[in-house]
Amino acid sequence: MKDNNDMPGHLARRFQQIAVAVFLAEVEDAGFDLTPVQYAALATIKGNPGLDQVTLAGLIAYDRTTITGVVDRLVQKGLAERRASSRDRRARELEITDEGRRTLRKITPAVESAQRIMLRGLTAREGEELMRLLRKAIAAGNELSRAPLRDVQA
């Protein structure tokens, strides 16, 4: 009978659970109300102005049905805008607002602090190694989830 602690799936769930909690706590301490998912989406919109929702989803490996709600909330908070595309009337072009830019800038220290805290039990070397191993495992399993990571075809 295997112990939970020998199950990578269980460990993945626990680590993710802690990572989210730490992120939310740091961001709230900084005076903001933004989830990890919303942060990643907003940062990606900023880095890729005018991208459509499917592209955004692919860049951060979200399901396309999830992106709808995430963008809804970013728009509702005034951090992003959703416009009909002129090239493809099915698509929506996404833009970050000035308010979104300001929020991203001010929230960055909290986000970076969160990343440190979630690795606080590890040495710097171990933290790097953990990230390397996660990247490698993720790369090999990318196609196994419904929402794989997709590069932009620039």
Added chain:
Amino acid sequence: MKDNNDMPGHLARRFQQIAVAVFLAEVEDAGFDLTPVQYAALATIKGNPGLDQVTLAGLIAYDRTTITGVVDRLVQKGLAERRASSRDRRARELEITDEGRRTLRKITPAVESAQRIMLRGLTAREGEELMRLLRKAIAAGNELSRAPLRDVQA
């Protein structure tokens, strides 16, 4: 500007996402309909007959408000039973059913296969190292989530 791939939080989310997808796929291939969360709960009930919901939640680090729904579904599927405790009328004692035991037994190969698949990009040594680092990071962050792991006080 940090890349997503340098953010342990993002990597945690991606690995967990893949882990869940792999688990569900393997279990479905084996002809069962059980989520990772339901599996862990059921296995823990089997190993700790008569435990109450708070104890169960502590053993697998679930929130107590989440456990309610999970147990609901296990009961509804006929895999577990929820009884009023005679010692403490607030508490519910949980028991696995014969059907639950049968399911656990038959599902085990799929669960173990899933754990292998989610590490398929890593060598055996790397897989061990990943689990060690996750365990270490989790131990240091245990108290940071609302639902920390709790040992039984037997």
Added chain:
DNA sequence: TACTGATAGTCAGCATACTGAGCAATATCG
């Protein structure tokens, strides 16, 4: 050009997770 297939987005429904509130029952302590 008409047909077919693929694509962008949304929606309904289900299953985690969490916040915060509330109820019932137990434990503790003056």
Added chain:
DNA sequence: CGATATTGCTCAGTATGCTGACTATCAGTA
């Protein structure tokens, strides 16, 4: 003993994530 605090559980509300279905639109082709 009685007031208070704590505990076990549930519920309402919100936010991911997913499956599957549907509409509108676009692309490729006969």
